[in-house]
Amino acid sequence: MEVKTPITQALNDGVLTRQDLKSFMRRSDLPAFRHLAGWIVLLAATTALVHATLGTPWLWPAMFLHGIVVVHHFALQHECCHYTVFRTRWLNDVFGTICGLIIAIPHQYFRYEHCDHHTHTQLKGRDPELIELPISVWKYMWYITAIPYWRSNIGGMFARALGRISDADKTFLPKEAHATVIAEARAYVAVYALILAGSVATGSTAALWYWIVPSLLGQPVMRAIRMTEHVGRPNIADMRENTRTNLTNAFVRFLCWNMNYHAEHHYAASVPFHALPRLHRKLKGYVHVEPGGYIGAHREILRQLTGRTPRADLRAEAGE
Template identity: 60%
Template sequence: MTAPVLTPITQALNAGVLTRQELKALMVRSDVPALKHLALWIMLVLSTGSLIHLTYGSVWMWAAMFLHGVVLVHHFSLQHECCHYTVFRTRWLNDLVGNICAIIIMLPNRHFRYEHCDHHTYTQLKGDDPELIELPRSLGGYLWYLSSLPYWRSKFTELGRHTFGHLSKEEERFIPKEERQTIFWEARLMLVAYVAIGGFCIATHWWGPVIYWWGPVLLGEPVMRFIRMTEHVGKPNVRDMTENTRTNYVTRPMRFLAWNMNYHAEHHYAASVPFHALPALHEKLKGHVAVESRGYIGAHIDILAQLFGRKHRCDATKGN
């Protein structure tokens, strides 16, 4: 019989580098760190939005929209933490903020929560992980994914499917039957909101939502695709968490935007640890974590090396 794979947390506990009391302390949730972070977050969103206003009508407006978009698409990081109920100690605050983020980036919150639960259960396992991003088969496939066009096609298709009361075969696996009507109404309400805002823009000739919201999100989403690839892409399709997930060392501003989700391996090891305690958990788990010291760029260097290496191996095989 094959011995069970020990989780990194269990390994750390067994090795004495982390005690159960320390882990329990790290798992304590609090509204205070999140409210402080959120206050700075709102100030940042207003600041980057103001740059669009200040550069309106000039060529620099596109740069401002892109910068604002990079901040807006990072609402994914905040929503992700809210779906784990680890941002705030107060449960309804997680739901409220998570649903606001959902509207901003068109990611229905209840659906995402169920999908993400299966991602944690079946991380990197083909056919089971609903968020699995495959290692691209070519440079064209790599760039196609980074363009975010496949992502938006998937999101619009998903929204339309749910609006008409349908689930994909994959969704039927992870969404409980008793929750399916909630998923459908979530999509319908989101679509109604978007149509109402769009209709208002057309009727009044006021394009604020396009300039300060939808346009920037479209411009910024490739950056989020770039970051999402660094979490698991190129890692083995195995159950062992020490092998299937990366932690990326990034600058403090990027850590702020990511709500510390660059410590992604630690998050998978102990998903109940709040965002503000992940750096401390990382310090405890050094030596038990797959770290990319070169950050997001380094992760992509690794991904591209694997991509071209695989292509080279395939070409060599054909030559034989």
């Protein structure tokens, strides 16, 4: 059986050699700890900002900024689910789980879901993380509010905690993993219940101002960023077409652990975050790059929604 994974495809096409690939895949704990140190400083700074503005009208913009950092724990969790942050494999599980608790995405569950996302990237009915190209500008804005996201994410976690595995989840969760993800959802819910009980018992509102409200305010930013990875690209298997890399500034690259190099990541998911800029230079001209970055990607999506450019999802229906 010949299976062409993106990396095999890229090697066959001669855009990178095995030596290149092996050099990009080299693991090290050092860049991760360096990045993590900067991350903790940034998180401490935005936490201090929220603290300094408590009781003032500046609290809301401060929580919004802090929330943007909080929701970007997703970027670290995502990288951990590929075991590419730390060379020491178990550290990826530990930090992935911590991030998962912060943003309410159970890590083992996410890992299974994300595996199928990499197998069936952007294929309707098969990619469990597929974000459909909205049918209208209103639907686009509705998605960005993050309301549908929270409903499905929190609702799913509670359903699993109650022992229910949905039909959609069964498409990517093998039977052997059902008990694991149910136990994991219960553990997450128990941690949240403990935090709630502790907050009520001590009369503390810290969780609300430093975590929950910032998460609600910041999640639309994460939704907007997640949209740029595949939305508006054709629903076809060709990795050169179905995924978008967004060029952005050094601060945002830091914040998203280089996940703006998304097409490169899909080509070689075993390449650590710190090597993605080098892989990007190697794959130049081979993958789809949005030079206008996240804003450029949204302009493109909106052009499709308003009929100024043909909808990318019609290409698959046209049999391309």
